[in-house]
Amino acid sequence: MAEQAQKRSADRHVVYCLLCHKPQDTLSVHLSRVCMKNSTPKQREAELEKAKVSHREWVRHNRCWDYNQLCEILPDPRSRMAMLKELLRRGFFVKNQPQDIEEAEDAGVSAVNCVLITCLLHDNKINTLYYSTLKTISQLWFYSSIPAPGIEDCQRILRASKSDVLRICGDLEMNKEGPRTDKTLYRYFCEALLVFKHMQCPQAVEALTDEEWVNRTEQGERVVIGVQGERASSMRIALTKEEEAFLELYFVRIRPENLQPQTDCNNFFVSSDGKAVQSVSRDMNRLHELYKMAPYTSQCVRRAVEAAAKILPSQQKGALLHYLGLSAGVFQLQDVIDAALLLESLSSRSAYETSLETGGAAGGPRRDFMAFVNTFPVSLEGLPPSKKQRMEAGFPENRVFYDKWRASQYAQREKHLLSYYKLRKPSAAKVARLIAQEGWTVNCPRPEHIVQLWRPAPKKMVEADSFVIRCVSEQTWTGLAIKDFGPPEGLGVVATRPFFKEDIVCDYHGKVVTAAEGRAKVHSQFDEPGYVFFFKAGERELCIDSQTSPCECHPNMNTFGRRINHSRKMPNLKPIHCTMTINDQDQEVILFKATRDITVGTQLKYDYGVRRRSFQGEGLTLDWLDE
Numbered sequence: 001m002a003e004q005a006q007k008r009s010a011d012r013h014v015v016y017c018l019l020c021h022k023p024q025d026t027l028s029v030h031l032s033r034v035c036m037k038n039s040t041p042k043q044r045e046a047e048l049e050k051a052k053v054s055h056r057e058w059v060r061h062n063r064c065w066d067y068n069q070l071c072e073i074l075p076d077p078r079s080r081m082a083m084l085k086e087l088l089r090r091g092f093f094v095k096n097q098p099q100d101i102e103e104a105e106d107a108g109v110s111a112v113n114c115v116l117i118t119c120l121l122h123d124n125k126i127n128t129l130y131y132s133t134l135k136t137i138s139q140l141w142f143y144s145s146i147p148a149p150g151i152e153d154c155q156r157i158l159r160a161s162k163s164d165v166l167r168i169c170g171d172l173e174m175n176k177e178g179p180r181t182d183k184t185l186y187r188y189f190c191e192a193l194l195v196f197k198h199m200q201c202p203q204a205v206e207a208l209t210d211e212e213w214v215n216r217t218e219q220g221e222r223v224v225i226g227v228q229g230e231r232a233s234s235m236r237i238a239l240t241k242e243e244e245a246f247l248e249l250y251f252v253r254i255r256p257e258n259l260q261p262q263t264d265c266n267n268f269f270v271s272s273d274g275k276a277v278q279s280v281s282r283d284m285n286r287l288h289e290l291y292k293m294a295p296y297t298s299q300c301v302r303r304a305v306e307a308a309a310k311i312l313p314s315q316q317k318g319a320l321l322h323y324l325g326l327s328a329g330v331f332q333l334q335d336v337i338d339a340a341l342l343l344e345s346l347s348s349r350s351a352y353e354t355s356l357e358t359g360g361a362a363g364g365p366r367r368d369f370m371a372f373v374n375t376f377p378v379s380l381e382g383l384p385p386s387k388k389q390r391m392e393a394g395f396p397e398n399r400v401f402y403d404k405w406r407a408s409q410y411a412q413r414e415k416h417l418l419s420y421y422k423l424r425k426p427s428a429a430k431v432a433r434l435i436a437q438e439g440w441t442v443n444c445p446r447p448e449h450i451v452q453l454w455r456p457a458p459k460k461m462v463e464a465d466s467f468v469i470r471c472v473s474e475q476t477w478t479g480l481a482i483k484d485f486g487p488p489e490g491l492g493v494v495a496t497r498p499f500f501k502e503d504i505v506c507d508y509h510g511k512v513v514t515a516a517e518g519r520a521k522v523h524s525q526f527d528e529p530g531y532v533f534f535f536k537a538g539e540r541e542l543c544i545d546s547q548t549s550p551c552e553c554h555p556n557m558n559t560f561g562r563r564i565n566h567s568r569k570m571p572n573l574k575p576i577h578c579t580m581t582i583n584d585q586d587q588e589v590i591l592f593k594a595t596r597d598i599t600v601g602t603q604l605k606y607d608y609g610v611r612r613r614s615f616q617g618e619g620l621t622l623d624w625l626d627e
């Protein structure tokens with residue numbers, strides 16, 4: 001009997017109930033007893049069937065993830081790694097995942113990576129030995145703190161493969177039958193143009209259709225794909241004439257050879273088995289492998305664009321996002337061309353362009369933005385050169401450098417405005433006043449934009465900030481007042497001006513003593529509230545003693561930190577430990593940072609970090625500690 005039962009249970013198939021999302025040994029029984037007890041047998045049967053179909057679908061298709069897909073969804077490496085680990089923990093399969101996740105995440109591996117990184121930085125290329133250790137550059141980049149690759153780095157593969165591709169072009173044009181591998185290499189190169197030059201995601205490249213190609217539109221020096229035709233397009237890009245020629249040669253000479261009569265493939269990129277190219281990412285890896293280069297991924301180049309685009313005004317950033325397919329929107333032909341030009345201008349020295357082009361005639365237009373800014377220096381106050389000035393100085397008449405000049409000035413202005421607000425977030429009105437003082441009327445950041453851009457200074461900067469140092473040493477914090485809230489709270493501190501999240505509000509002023517001395521002080525003042533703040537500075541256990549007020553160093557002052565009351569559930573401040581050099585001496589300081597926006601009149605509170613139970617019985621009456 002027992003054996004039979006065991007067999008039966010082993011045969012049982014666990015299926016998730018789609019209504020309560022719980023696994024069920026016998027779903028039919030569960031439905032009739034729980035989730036569908038008031039339904040008819042027919043309805044339950046239908047539900048059971050649905051659940052089985054869903055279950056099969058999940059097992060067959062949805063249990064398997066592709067790491068490249070995770071990269072697209074979660075560009076932030078840390079979140080992605082966390083997600084990857086979680087998926088693996090939950091029993092999903094993840095193909096193309098980076099190797100040695102655990103090992104590389106472990107700080108201990110940094111020594112190995114340091115060697116690799118040093119080589120990479122010095123040499124700017126990875127030899128095969130290092131390459132075999134690392135799967136992708138983004139992996140190295142993620143696990144280390146080396147600067148992310150720039151656009152040009154990611155485009156190196158185009159330069160490396162160019163001479164072979166030109167040779168293949170020659171062969172094709174002379175109807176010389178080359179080896180199959182040449183044709184595959186040529187296809188890789190065409191895909192790479194879209195991935196690394198036009199920063200399209202691999203999926204969009206895979207989805208490009210023959211119809212989109214034949215409906216491309218020529219406008220001036222550019223050829224635009226994806227704004228004509230019936231179907232919603234996978235990409236909208238503006239190719240140069242030369243790039244179009246590369247792709248057209250592939251389209252008329254290589255693609256037809258790959259197409260199989262029986263298969264109905266309308267994708268632009270077709271592999272040698274007649275099917276649509278399945279993984280452009282894989283093709284890109286192979287292309288890099290062929291040239292013994294560690295593979296940059298499409299995420300690398302897209303991140304590089306994002307980094308380079310930081311200097312651009314938000315409107316231009318938006319145009320780039322459209323171009324990269326990261327945001328939806330209506331696209332006009334000219335928008336696509338403008339975005340393509342902008343993208344090109346982001347690469348400080350578009351080496352790929354210069355090497356692909358036959359080179360301008362001597363004395364022809366100079367294309368280098370560095371030369372442009374040398375001639376027309378970017379300044380906070382100046383105006384960009386007019387078209388006439390640009391042309392007279394030998395630069396192209398188009399607006400690429402002009403736009404880039406304006407973007408640089410805009411970025412300078414942003415930086416300049418933000419430099420006024422190192423410690424505390426400004427209000428939009430305050431920034432507007434500053435802009436008015438500067439007298440800027442065009443190419444000027446919006447006050448709200450500056451407020452949005454404002455970021456709290458990193459701890460290191462706060463520690464070195466002369467304003468904070470002065471406030472700490474002289475206790476000149478503003479925007480605060482001590483108020484009597486009556487029993488049981490007693491005195492507390494309220495805001496008399498708005499504070500924004502991340503603002504430094506004040507410090508916990510007092511004498512730094514050891515934790516043991518602090519504890520002794522608390523015990524000796526049994527009946528009084530404790531004005532002490534315990535903390536750890538590395539291995540040292542310390543305490544700020546502010547029991548005595550006024551303190552010796554500020555005999556005429558009532559300092560704020562010691563009067564701030566406690567809240568466990570709704571604190572609006574967070575203490576942070578810093579080491580500051582005050583009067584040439586290192587001093588341990590506790591600063592309070594706002595954890596949310598604080599309006600005028602709000603009482604400031606932080607979590608003392610002790611609970612009633614911390615007092616082992618003695619503090620049972622201190623209800624407020626747990627509130």
Ligand SMILES: C[S@@+](CC[C@H](N)C(=O)[O-])C[C@H]1O[C@@H](n2cnc3c(N)ncnc32)[C@H](O)[C@@H]1O
Nearest residue numbers: 488489490491529530531562563564565566624
């Ligand atoms: C560092 S002092 C804060 C300032 C104090 N309220 C005063 O009047 O000087 C800590 C003491 O304040 C009181 N306290 C702080 N937070 C409180 C709260 N949420 N409710 C009631 N009393 C509180 C307790 O008596 C505590 O021992």
